[in-house]
Amino acid sequence: MHDLYDRLKARFPLGEWIARRPDLAFVDVPLPQLRPVLLHLRDQEGFTHLVLLTAVDWIETGEFQLTYLLCNRGRACDLGLRARIARDPASMESIHDLWPTAATYQRELREMFGIDFPGSPRLHEDFILEGWREIPPYRRDFDTLAYARETYRERPGRVTQDPAAYMQQQLDPGGH
Amino acid sequence: MKPELQPRRVTGPDGREFEVDPLRDYYCEAPPAVHPPAYLRIIEDLFNWARAESIWILGFGTGCGAIEMRPLMTPRFDAYRYGIQWRPTPRQANLFVISGYLSVKTLKRVIRSYEQMQNPKYVVGLGSCTINGGMYWDSYNTIKRLDDYLPVDVYIAGCMPRPESLLHGFMELKRIIRAGQAEGANDYARNFAWYKDNQKRVIHDWDMPDYNW
């Protein structure tokens, strides 16, 4: 797959290339280059299948990492393009015109991460959640346990064990 | 609120213009009433026997437990021999099997379906997730206690319960019905305000009437 990197590198300024497996690599792409790279990969290199589009919340650096995973079935390899965008306000160019199915992914990302994709169809309709008032739930700073505790009443009698402490107690009841 | 639910003026086929308020016009506003038992004990017992022998389940697979309902419809487990069968519409059903976890979005549809069912009606909570949240005890989108929102007659524990335990749960429900203790619908009517209060606390976009049947 490294020949692909050389070919891409000659055309676009690319970031780090991480070869995970012989048939899977990830590469950092600067934001303005993302669309040209995607188009080039789709039309010239045979990466015609958009496997997934998802985000990773790197709250420590205040960034979202968007991963566009493309698959080239003929050469049996996958390439993940990673783009970093600011966390607040999060906005990204829409690619629904390249792959119609990307519109669904973008709807999910807007709802679950609060990333805006201007121009993507039906972006502001409810997708999964309904009547959600908090911050988008997949963001790292959303605490699902605290939210569940405060919203839904618990039935008394439920015991939660810390796995490490519980195993220690089982294996060594005396606490030696 | 969706545009089709907002009040508007409509021109009918005969050219007359009239006002439509979907939330008020399409539903009965009367709150549910408590259904008293028959005047004679023996008659009520007869009714209860008949109710216990014709349990019609609403075909609404609300969660993953619905996959174990399918074997019940086939000869190996055959729930039909106990008078249990599945109906496609709430109007014909009297048992609502909540098959697993309920997300808030489904809870809203479940309440609507439940309220459209005829009295007397029963609710069976299937799976640990209806009892105390089960696997999804820390999920932001699933309720933890079903009996906060709907009156539950029988819980069937397990994740997910086997068809045999489902059958056992239905037998238990029959026993309760025959003993005249399956008062879920009356409980719902009696504590209507409490149930609505709980429901509205989790369902944030409440775009339906309080009682829709």
Next chain:
Amino acid sequence: MALFTPDRSQYPQTRADGSLDIDLTSGKYLKLWQGPQHPGITGNMAVELTVCGDEVVEGRTHVGYLHRGFEKLMERRTFIQCFPIVCRICVPEPDFNEYCFAAAVEELAGIQAPERADWIRTLILEMGRINSYLMYLGGQAGAFGLGVIGQWTTYARDLMLDRFEELTGGRIYHMFILPGGVRDGLPDGFATRLEETLRELETVMRDVYDTLFCNAVFKTRACGLGVIERDWLDPYGVTGPNARAAGVPKDVRRDQPYLVYPGLDFEPVVATDSDIYARADVRRRDLLMSIDLIRQILARMPHSGPLMAEVPNVLHWKIPPGETYIRGECSRGEYGYYLVTDGSGYPRRVNVRGPSYTHAMALLERMIVNANISDVAALMVSLHTYPPEIER
């Protein structure tokens, strides 16, 4: 009475932005919800149909009724604690979740599962595929009103579930594949009983072929209905049997072989018509191929050797930072897990790529246009979608 005339003037005009100009107050159109409480829907989802007469002019899929937030829940569970919940993402075929997640964890942690475990994993995945196809065949027949086929396939699926129960202890959720290997080997006599089940299954499949695939009603309605054009495959991310029915031998087991598939003898099942009948037929033949694969596995798998690789103490298991994507060919198409770790004891991000995600949303909304209302259920079933994969 006038027969139906294809008068296009009554159809909604397309606006400049590509959406349809539908005036609901005109009385020409009617909005119908199929689902979530509806017998003609697969699982707990809904399709919002705008119809003109009995013809659909616009369809919109609504999901989210089964959302539990798995990806969020996994971020606050240790790697081993994730295992009981991953399988619950997909009910008819839970093993793919276990396998993909286990393989992703193994890859990032640098663990190699022993060979015998790989064989057992393949066996379980193929058994799960058969279950899933049996559910599908019953549903597809049911969507055309042929209820008895569902009785037979559910019976056959129950036999298969018995084998699962014998092997793993669970009927639906098995939690058998762990990072590093599998929990146990095959019980004594399992291969014989599995062979008996496979023979019974073949009998059922012969009956299903005679009564469903040779049925005039099924043929009349399913042939030529719901065609997926070949050039839709890539834009809409179509994978699995839906793509194979369109003549493209897209099968991850062949394209990017995993587990022991490189050593097994099979060819992807392909059809050309790409209609509902072709998709059903591809799945039927794929099921028969799975039976054959299970026989190959049983004949060739090693009967001794370790089942688990050396795994560090799972209570304090930290995995070095990295990201990976693992895919497998489940009965509905490409199933994948995208896992990101950050060096802590918890996954940083897990993304589940279910095949239904693309099939039930963009593709279904496209296919449903100009279909008859009575065919909507059949169309939906024929894509073999399963909603929890979409919303997770």
